[in-house]
Amino acid sequence: MERFFKDPRTPERFRSGPMGPHMQLVSNDLLKDGYTRRSIRYHLRIIDHFGHWLKKRGQTIEDMTNDHVRRYVHQRGCIRNGDAGALIHLLHLLRQEGKIPEEPAGELIPAQLMITEFIHYLQEERALAPSTIATYSDYSKRFLIWRFGSRRIDLSSLRAGDVVGFVRDRAAAVRSEAIKNVTTALRSFLAYARYRGDTSADLAAVVPRVANWSQSPIPKGLPPEDVRRVVESCDRTTSVGRRDYAILPLLARLGLRAGEIALMSLDDIDWQGGCFTVHGKGGKRRQLPLPADVGKAIAAYLRVGRQQTPTRRLFLCAQAPFRAFKNHGPVSDVVKHALARAGVKSLRRGAHQFRHALACQMLRQGASLVEIGVVLRHESVHTTAIYAKVDFAALTPLAQPWPGGVK
Numbered sequence: 058m059e060r061f062f063k064d065p066r067t068p069e070r071f072r073s074g075p076m077g078p079h080m081q082l083v084s085n086d087l088l089k090d091g092y093t094r095r096s097i098r099y100h101l102r103i104i105d106h107f108g109h110w111l112k113k114r115g116q117t118i119e120d121m122t123n124d125h126v127r128r129y130v131h132q133r134g135c136i137r138n139g140d141a142g143a144l145i146h147l148l149h150l151l152r153q154e155g156k157i158p159e160e161p162a163g164e165l166i167p168a169q170l171m172i173t174e175f176i177h178y179l180q181e182e183r184a185l186a187p188s189t190i191a192t193y194s195d196y197s198k199r200f201l202i203w204r205f206g207s208r209r210i211d212l213s214s215l216r217a218g219d220v221v222g223f224v225r226d227r228a229a230a231v232r233s234e235a236i237k238n239v240t241t242a243l244r245s246f247l248a249y250a251r252y253r254g255d256t257s258a259d260l261a262a263v264v265p266r267v268a269n270w271s272q273s274p275i276p277k278g279l280p281p282e283d284v285r286r287v288v289e290s291c292d293r294t295t296s297v298g299r300r301d302y303a304i305l306p307l308l309a310r311l312g313l314r315a316g317e318i319a320l321m322s323l324d325d326i327d328w329q330g331g332c333f334t335v336h337g338k339g340g341k342r343r344q345l346p347l348p349a350d351v352g353k354a355i356a357a358y359l360r361v362g363r364q365q366t367p368t369r370r371l372f373l374c375a376q377a378p379f380r381a382f383k384n385h386g387p388v389s390d391v392v393k394h395a396l397a398r399a400g401v402k403s404l405r406r407g408a409h410q411f412r413h414a415l416a417c418q419m420l421r422q423g424a425s426l427v428e429i430g431v432v433l434r435h436e437s438v439h440t441t442a443i444y445a446k447v448d449f450a451a452l453t454p455l456a457q458p459w460p461g462g463v464k
Contacts, residue, residue: 058081058101074108075112076104076105080101082150090379104143104147123148176194179245186340193241195242200223213255213256215256224239224265227239247260278413278416279401281418283401283403284309287309288309289399293357296363298362299358300362300375301391303362304391306350308388314338314408316384318388319384319385321336321372331346332344388408392406392407393407415432416432416444417444
């Protein structure tokens with residue numbers, strides 16, 4: 058611990074405190090996870106203070122539980138946001154090392170138990186993608202809690218009004234695009250309930266259908282000059298900037314989805330062949346060329362910006378612990394911050410607008426819909442057909458004269 062403190066008396070004081078036997082273990086683990094020395098010092102001070110707090114209450118280290126952390130955070134007058142995280146990290150580490158016993162899980166509410174079985178069914182019988190399973194299970198659990206709370210689940214008591222009422226409530230709380238996920242998930246769960254024999258009624262059939270006119274929306278993509286501003290806004294003198302400068306061209310130049318970038322691995326890049334593998338929807342893999350400038354941006358990030366960790370995932374979180382992106386969320390955050398940094402006003406904040414921008418730019422440069430579909434890796438030409446709406450040059454001759462002429 059001496060390397061983290063200028064005053065040699067501080068480590069000695071920590072070692073003689075109630076948490077003394079574990080302070081070196083904690084500091085080594087934090088250093089391994091990429092925490093700065095300043096953060097490690099802060100963690101150690103919080104843990105030492107927490108140890109004295111436990112001792113005053115006649116508790117030993119072996120008695121520590123999550124409830125002690127909650128009470129400490131609640132009772133302490135002045136506390137920073139990282140305090141609870143430091144203590145939860147301590148509990149997790151000590152349990153992992155076998156220093157304290159695992160805390161028994163609380164009694165699961167019936168809804169949780171049923172959703173656990175539903176998840177197993179989706180994995181084993183339907184073989185759905187993890188992201189789809191997460192969506193289905195989340196909305197299905199919300200439905201069960203909305204209808205039954207913490208009471209015993211009796212699916213045979215469900216009626217059409219319950220299903221319609223839940224959809225109506227959710228429609229008032231979520232975006233119009235998301236309500237389709239709600240109805241799809243609910244339809245899947247109710248079909249599963251009938252498959253199990255928990256209900257004889259075909260309640261999946263009464264789930265309201267969301268109006269979804271084919272090809273109704275017009276793709277909204279950033280203008281090319283805004284795309285350039287967003288990409289160039291990255292400060293490449295910092296590790297975060299180098300990471301973001303490697304991510305944004307993958308969106309803007311190659312039209313990758315946010316989830317595909319999050320899944321990218323060091324093993325996906327063939328540096329000699331100048332290409333890389335994309336893990337797309339439905340587990341499909343495609344090999345794409347790696348433009349030289351995009352490859353240089355990734356290489357710069359790997360040489361200087363990326364922390365040394367055991368994970369083979371390409372992109373990592375910018376702050377300790379330096380873990381791999383779990384899903385598309387961090388990529389969307391990169392886009393949101395880049396838009397704000399570049400001063401670009403956009404109705405959308407997500408990563409998908411770069412995919413739309415690339416397709417619109419290709420269309421303006423004379424690419425066919427088939428060629429755009431190949432670049433975007435669409436399975437059906439109908440998916441790409443939506444971009445015909447932004448081909449104004451081709452659509453203008455189709456416009457009919459306005460009756461009566463124009464003044």
